[in-house]
Ligand code: SF4
């Protein structure tokens with residue numbers, strides 16, 4: 001496809017929904033003037049799964065497992081956000097120990113997600129050995145997951161009113177030991193991201209997202225923090241975050257490099273939060289059952305590895321929810337992505353698209369049907 | 375370069391990080407959520423497991439004293455194991471092997 005404007009021949013080419021370096025089914029149509037990107041048109045809707053409708057049809061207690069399957073990587077946080085929504089609708093108070101356990105496991109999920117991303121990102125810029133090194137040490141986190149919940153990815157420990165599994169002293173000491181091992185193995189890799197000249201060359205000064213525009217377009221997570229705005233939902237103090245000491249990590253250079261470094265540093269931050277929480281965690285019950293049925297409306301915002309995730313639930317006193325609206329962090333990051341891409345070269349597409357950590361399967365909430373085409 | 379040489383020599387003589395699957399079994403981690411099995415001598419057909427199962431993989435027939443479990447629907451969450459009052463559901467530490475045909479497993483007393 002090509003079109004003629006003002007003597008310059010513009011070419012339109014599709015990127016995705018299936019592409020060797022893009023693991024997610026999104027299509028971006030690039031309008032290019034030779035090598036330069038002039039315009040980008042996004043197209044989603046390839047993997048719509050009707051999750052929100054399934055949630056309305058299913059019993060609200062069983063929905064935790066559906067929500068966990070919205071996103072494989074953030075599965076624990078989806079389960080947590082959903083249970084928090086139901087807890088708000090039923091006025092359930094979560095025991096303190098359960099809050100701490102949720103915090104620890106949420107950070108474990110963030111660790112594995114960021115490591116997954118760092119590996120994929122390294123691969124997208126052609127650094128394959130680094131990808132393998134990172135995924136090798138990510139196994140430590142996955143083993144901890146399996147040791148905790150019995151599964152490498154799906155912990156499935158969230159219950160309405162608390163958590164379904166406790167950690168004994170033995171497991172806590174394993175956590176400390178494995179975290180130290182992880183940090184020891186991760187140090188040289190983090191060092192490489194901070195210092196490697198080739199890596200800097202490929203990521204610095206591309207995909208610039210100015211602070212003002214990031215704010216205006218409503219970017220979330222590492223994308224907005226890479227533009228220097230300290231926005232982090234964990235600072236609102238849900239679960240045990242209010243009692244832990246941490247600060248949002250920001251970088252000011254507004255480019256792909258900044259967004260990568262935010263994630264590199266957040267892995268350390270997650271380890272630190274986990275250590276703090278493991279030390280401070282009080283003894284006590286882990287589950288608080290409540291006989292009430294969900295009624296009213298509730299809003300929950302949690303910070304996922306990709307940014308703010310938003311749950312909105314309406315209950316009507318029955319076993320079904322009337323409505324459950326979920327906004328996953330990739331959705332608000334798509335408009336900033338379109339802004340980032342314009343003006344750069346075709347060769348920069350991979351690192352820029354990867355820099356928002358797209359997770360399209362969890363983003364799909366709508367299907368767009370063009371009546372004329374159908 | 376000297377740094378690189380060290381890495382090269384180390385990698386030449388170190389063991390691979392991966393497991394030679396399927397010739398070697400991957401190591402089992404304690405507490406893995408594997409397959410499940412029903413002990414029908416303990417079961418009193420209360421249907422609690424059927425009620426809690428998020429993927430509707432269990433069907434209890436109280437009159438026939440029979441349970442059908444669909445291994446293809448099961449998501450191995452072990453909620454049924456937790457719920458069963460009579461401890462009639464055993465959690466196994468191995469995963470269900472794949473099958474050519476979709477079928478349900480029937481447990482009868
Ligand atoms: S919950 Fe236990 S006792 Fe009840 S039907 Fe299921 S297996 Fe049988």
Ligand code: SF4
Nearest residue numbers: 427448449451452454
């Ligand atoms: S493990 Fe979970 S999905 Fe499988 S039968 Fe039990 S409750 Fe159902």
